Each structure stands twice: as C-alpha cells, then as structure tokens.
Amino acid sequence: MTNAEIAAVFEEIADILEFQGENPFRVRAYRNAARTVGELAESLEEMVRQGKDLTQLPGIGKDLAQKIQTLVQTGHLEQLEKLRAQVPESVLELMRIPGLGPKKAAALYKQLGIATLDQLRQACQEHRVRKLKGFGAKTEEAILHGLEVAQVAAKRILWAEADQFASELKQHLAQLPQVQQVEVAGSYRRGKETVGDLDVLVVARGSKAVMDHFGRFPAVAEVLARGETKMSVRLTTGLQVDLRVVPTRSFGAALLYFTGSKQHNVVLRTRAKAKGLKINEYGVFRGDRYVAGRTEEEVYASLGLPWIPPELREARWEFDWADQGKLPQLIELQDIRGDLHMHTNRTDGKASLEEMVQAAKARGLKYIAITDHSKRVTMARGLNSEQLLQQWEEIDQLRRRIRGIHILKGVEVDILEGGGLDIDDQTLAQADWVVASVHYGQNQSRERITGRILDALAHPAVCAIAHPTGRLLGRREPYQVDMEAVVQAAAERNKFLELNANPMRLDLNEIHCALARQHGVLVVISTDAHSIDGLGVMRYGVIQARRGGLEPQHVLNTRPWGQFKKLLQRARGTPLNVT
DNA sequence: GCCGTTTTCGGCCCGACTGTTTTCAGTCG
Numbered sequence: 001m002t003n004a005e006i007a008a009v010f011e012e013i014a015d016i017l018e019f020q021g022e023n024p025f026r027v028r029a030y031r032n033a034a035r036t037v038g039e040l041a042e043s044l045e046e047m048v049r050q051g052k053d054l055t056q057l058p059g060i061g062k063d064l065a066q067k068i069q070t071l072v073q074t075g076h077l078e079q080l081e082k083l084r085a086q087v088p089e090s091v092l093e094l095m096r097i098p099g100l101g102p103k104k105a106a107a108l109y110k111q112l113g114i115a116t117l118d119q120l121r122q123a124c125q126e127h128r129v130r131k132l133k134g135f136g137a138k139t140e141e142a143i144l145h146g147l148e149v150a151q152v153a154a155k156r157i158l159w160a161e162a163d164q165f166a167s168e169l170k171q172h173l174a175q176l177p178q179v180q181q182v183e184v185a186g187s188y189r190r191g192k193e194t195v196g197d198l199d200v201l202v203v204a205r206g207s208k209a210v211m212d213h214f215g216r217f218p219a220v221a222e223v224l225a226r227g228e229t230k231m232s233v234r235l236t237t238g239l240q241v242d243l244r245v246v247p248t249r250s251f252g253a254a255l256l257y258f259t260g261s262k263q264h265n266v267v268l269r270t271r272a273k274a275k276g277l278k279i280n281e282y283g284v285f286r287g288d289r290y291v292a293g294r295t296e297e298e299v300y301a302s303l304g305l306p307w308i309p310p311e312l313r314e315a316r317w318e319f320d321w322a323d324q325g326k327l328p329q330l331i332e333l334q335d336i337r338g339d340l341h342m343h344t345n346r347t348d349g350k351a352s353l354e355e356m357v358q359a360a361k362a363r364g365l366k367y368i369a370i371t372d373h374s375k376r377v378t379m380a381r382g383l384n385s386e387q388l389l390q391q392w393e394e395i396d397q398l399r400r401r402i403r404g405i406h407i408l409k410g411v412e413v414d415i416l417e418g419g420g421l422d423i424d425d426q427t428l429a430q431a432d433w434v435v436a437s438v439h440y441g442q443n444q445s446r447e448r449i450t451g452r453i454l455d456a457l458a459h460p461a462v463c464a465i466a467h468p469t470g471r472l473l474g475r476r477e478p479y480q481v482d483m484e485a486v487v488q489a490a491a492e493r494n495k496f497l498e499l500n501a502n503p504m505r506l507d508l509n510e511i512h513c514a515l516a517r518q519h520g521v522l523v524v525i526s527t528d529a530h531s532i533d534g535l536g537v538m539r540y541g542v543i544q545a546r547r548g549g550l551e552p553q554h555v556l557n558t559r560p561w562g563q564f565k566k567l568l569q570r571a572r573g574t575p576l577n578v579t
Numbered sequence: 580g581c582c583g584t585t586t587t588c589g590g591c592c593c594g595a596c597t598g599t600t601t602t603c604a605g606t607c608g
Contacts (some may be wrong), residue, residue, distance in 0.1 A: 025591050029580035061581050099597090101606050136599055186608090199608085227596050232607095242608080244595095257593090262608075269592045274585085280593055 001045065002446070002480065006071050007038035009080055010064075015092050016083040018102045032059035037068070039316075041515045042484050043446075048072045090116045097146040099139070107132055121147050149238060157239060158473060160503035160540055162188050162195035165239060169200055169217060176213045178204045181251060185258035191311045191543035193506045194473060197240040199258045207245035214243050250282045253293035256300075257281040263315035264308075271303050279303075311546040317514065321549075330546040331555055333539050338367040338557040338564065341412065341435055341466055341498060341526030342535070346391060347372040348380035350531040353394055354402075359532040361405040366561055369410035369433040370395065371466075374422040376414040377439055383411070385427040392430070399578075406561055406578055408432040412466055415456045417441035428461035432578055433568070435498060435526075437466035438479065446480035453481060457489045463571050464496040464524050469507040483512050491519040494570045496556050499525045501541025502534075513548020522556040522567065523548075 014030035054065035186199035283293025343349035373382035410433035469478035
C-alpha cells in the first residue's frame with residue numbers, strides 16, 4: 001500500500017467521522033495524520049518492514065501507528081469498513097456543496113433520507129428542504145445554486161493562472177484613490193503549486209467604496225457575501241475571491257493571518273498563548289492591550305521569532321529553523337545563471353537553435369544546454385545519434401559566432417521501458433550535458449520505475465534526472481518512485497536532480513527539494529522550454545525551490561560558469577570540452 | 580486521536596458572515 005493510499009484512508013475516515021458529528025479534534029487528528037503520511041518521502045511499507053518507530057512521525061501516536069501497520073500488512077482496516085457501512089459514500093459528497101457542512105448534511109440524510117446529489121436537487125425543487133428545522137427558503141436556493149457551481153468551484157488552478165488574476169485584481173483595486181495598500185495573501189502568496197481561491201487584503205479609508213469597486217472587477221460573476229470588513233465573490237471562471245478591508249495598524253497581523261497556512265497559524269497562536277498573548281487578524285494583544293500588528297515582522301518579533309518567508313509557512317521545518325537561527329536565505333530568480341533543459345524545432349520545440357540561444361542570452365543567462373528528445377519519443381520526432389551529432393556540429397558553429405553565453409551540447413535521453421538509455425554510450429560520451437527522463441511505462445511498479453531511474457543515474461554520461469516524478473498537475477498523477485533511494489543514489493554519484501519549472505510539472509516538489517538539500521544533492525532548476533517564451537517559466541521553479549527551503553548554494557545553475565564546470569566534471573568523471 | 584520546560588488528563592486558534600433565529604448555530608477560512 002502506498003503512502004498516498006494510506007493518506008486517502010485517513011482522509012476518508014476523517015470525512016465520515018466529521019459527518020457523524022464526532023469530536024472535531026479527533027477528526028483533525030486523522031486529517032493531520034493524512035497530511036503527514038501524504039508528504040512523507042520515505043515509503044511507509046519500507047518503514048514498517050524495517051521495524052521503524054512510526055510514532056516518531058508528527059501527529060502519529062500509538063493508535064495511528066498501529067493502523068498504518070495493519071494497512072501495510074493486510075491492505076484493510078476494519079474500522080473503515082464499519083464506517084463505510086454506516087455512511088454511504090455518496091452522502092459525503094453532500095458536504096462538498098458550499099454552505100453544507102457536517103451538521104446540515106447529516107440533517108438532510110437522517111430526516112429526508114437524502115443520500116445523493118441528485119436526490120438533494122430534487123428535494124430542493126420540491127421545497128422539502130426548507131421545511132427542516134434550521135433550513136429555510138434561502139438555504140434551499142443556496143443549495144440549488146451550490147449544486148450548479150460546485151463542480152467548477154472545487155477545482156484548484158495552477159499558481160501561474162492565479163497569478164494572472166492576482167495581478168489584474170491588484171491593479172484594479174490600486175486605481176481607487178482611497179486604497180493605501182493591497183496584497184494578495186493565501187496559498188497564492190505562499191507560492192503553492194495550485195491555488196483554490198484568492199485572498200485580497202486592502203488598507204483603505206472606509207470599506208464601502210472599496211467593496212463597490214471590487215464588485216465592479218470585470219471578471220466578477222456574482223457576490224457571495226458582503227459584510228462590514230469582508231466580501232466574497234465568484235469570478236466567471238469559478239474562482240472564489242475574498243476581500244478584507246483592514247485598518248493600517250492591523251495590516252501585518254491580517255496579512256500573516258490570511259497568508260496562512262492554517263497549520264502555521266495554529267503554531268503561532270499556540271506560541272502566543274504560552275507567552276500570555278493573544279493573536280488574531282487585528283493584531284497581537286496582551287489582555288485588551290494592542291502590542292503589535294502593523295507589519296508581519298512586528299508580529300513575529302512579538303513572539304520572539306524572525307520574519308518567516310511565506311513560502312515556508314507550512315508548519316513543516318520553519319519553526320525549527322527559526323528557533324535555531326537557521327532560517328535559509330532563500331534562492332531568488334536573479335540568482336539563476338543557467339538553464340539546462342530546453343528544446344528546439346528539431347524536435348517538438350517551436351524556435352530554432354539560434355533563436356533559443358539568442359533568447360537565453362537576452363535573458364542574461366551565462367550558460368545553457370540544448371536538450372532535444374531522443375528517438376524513442378516519436379511524437380516529438382526525437383533525434384537519433386546521427387542527428388544529435390549533426391546538431392552538436394551546429395552548436396560548434398554557433399559557439400564561434402555568438403559570444404557571452406556558453407552553449408552545452410546536450411540531450412534529453414529517454415529511459416526506456418525495459419531499462420537502459422535510448423542513445424548509445426559512444427554518442428552520449430560526446431555530449432556535455434545529459435538529462436535522462438521517463439516518458440513511457442509510467443504505470444510500472446514502484447520497484448521497476450525506481451530501478452530504471454537508479455540505472456540511469458549509474459550511467460557515467462547522465463548528469464541529471466529530468467522531471468523526476470512525471471506528474472502533470474490536475475491531469476496526471478506522479479508515477480511511483482522511491483525518491484529517497486533516488487536522492488541517495490544521486491548523492492553517492494554527485495549527480496543532480498531536476499526541478500522542472502513548467503507550472504504544470506514543478507517536480508521535484510518541495511518535499512523532494514528538502515530531501516535533496518538534506519542529502520547534499522544539488523538541484524537544477526530548468527525551464528524545459530519548448531519556445532522562446534518558455535524560458536520565462538524559470539520563476540515558477542524558483543518559487544517551488546523556495547518552498548523546499550533551497551538557498552542559492554543548493555542549486556546547481558546558480559553557480560558561476562567556472563564552478564559549474566567543476567561540478568559537472570565531478571558528476572561525469574571526464575573533463576568538459578567547452579571553454 | 581495527539582500531546583506535554585505549565586500537563587499523562589484536559590486541552591486542542593479565532594473571528595466574520597449568513598440565515599434562521601429572537602440570542603445563536605453552522606459554515607468557512
């Protein structure tokens with residue numbers, strides 16, 4: 001049983017317990033455990049086999065450790081079977097309708113026998129719902145409306161898409177003279193790879209004008225709620241946007257609060273409490289006395305903490321780091337000096353070799369690698385050895401013509417389904433830079449895929465593994481791979497692991513980045529550009545690296561050319577023939 | 580169900596908004 005499957009079991013238990021009105025802290029314990037398990041790099045199966053103490057994991061106590069062991073060994077959990085028998089799966093879907101929580105859903109199920117979304121729609125249309133205690137005509141309408149929008153609204157969007165809306169919204173709000181400060185908080189500010197909604201924070205004189213203006217943002221489809229300080233709208237795309245208007249002295253506290261994460265806030269509040277302080281979105285208070293709140297720095301300082309970058313606020317490592325005075329100086333976009341994964345129109349890219357080189361140079365990059373696909377990737381018209389050698393000759397010519405940027409002769413060589421690489425050793429030996437990647441056989445077992453990748457890492461010519469989990473956010477799950485083993489192998493052989501900066505990929509994820517950092521494996525952030533514009537996605541990769549706590553020193557392509565060459569030589573064992 | 584330089588029992592973050600209520604429960608973030 002995979003970690004993801006075990007996490008799903010705990011989530012399902014939490015859903016059912018919540019529906020049954022169980023102790024909310026017990027529900028939270030299951031959700032916390034699901035999170036811990038889902039983010040764990042090491043395989044639980046492996047840990048159980050080795051007899052490791054699972055209660056060392058955060059949020060896993062004696063009970064849950066036992067349940068994990070049972071799941072690993074038998075694949076079943078009696079508790080879950082029993083719960084499932086009590087609550088049909090379709091009933092849980094009721095809680096996905098905005099406005100329907102466990103209490104209301106349970107009332108619908110118990111009093112009206114509603115067990116599916118279809119039955120719910122019918123009951124609303126027949127006005128049976130409004131007769132229930134605690135429900136009314138408005139609730140009924142809200143449910144009907146919720147049924148329509150639930151599908152689109154539940155979808156998270158890529159950070160890059162959210163960034164579009166966030167920038168436009170900021171511009172729109174800043175037009176209003178009353179607005180003094182605007183910031184988009186939430187998971188967007190934390191740089192999460194996908195974003196569920198936007199939280200906009202505004203400092204302004206009076207909230208009415210701001211809210212009116214907010215409602216006039218062209219993409220607004222409907223206003224969901226509007227009060228004194230808070231307003232919620234849904235955009236035509238289904239994205240929900242919450243606006244809060246806060247006073248100046250509360251801006252830092254509110255920004256901190258609405259940036260989250262929830263877990264980070266919980267830790268902050270617990271720490272505040274231990275110091276006899278109370279912290280909410282209006283500030284830090286001792287009794288009724290305001291202590292801090294103007295800026296985030298001020299709020300953190302009142303708790304004896306340094307300012308923590310939003311990308312780290314997930315209650316994972318940041319408090320340990322902060323306590324030890326070891327908060328990282330996170331990497332920034334301007335630290336990037338090279339880009340080591342890009343395609344040309346020789347395969348599935350849109351721009352020519354020269355156009356890519358010129359565009360990279362114009363972006364200020366000091367070195368790049370041209371890495372077209374190998375022949376196995378027929379859809380992309382991948383290159384064979386002969387064609388590769390031909391392209392490398394063209395690079396020789398370009399090197400003489402274009403100065404100020406080092407061009408590496410590279411290839412993205414396929415790791416074949418049956419193992420081994422798609423290009424012969426002799427040709428690979430002549431490349432300056434080889435990234436190896438899995439495109440086929442993604443459904444193979446964890447053992448087989450891990451084995452294929454480990455073999456590739458053992459090949460002397462291979463420098464890095466590209467997009468190491470193969471996921472496409474919202475479209476394709478990552479393939480099963482033992483990342484712990486991959487990172488260890490990379491560490492032993494001084495090889496690199498790619499963080500693919502394409503906003504749909506972004507693998508390594510932040511947990512994997514942290515793992516690489518811990519094992520001393522250098523991460524290479526690459527655009528995998530298939531066009532000139534594609535070179536611009538680097539910033540998304542940098543954000544992901546920041547979430548993993550990476551500093552410039554942990555990333556290969558921040559190094560100046562001379563250092564980069566040495567590290568590359570160490571990885572391949574042969575000198576580089578580029579000057 | 581977890582967890583402990585206040586604790587092995589009794590905590591577990593806090594407030595806004597809505598709708599259905601005559602003072603508050605439920606939901607959400």
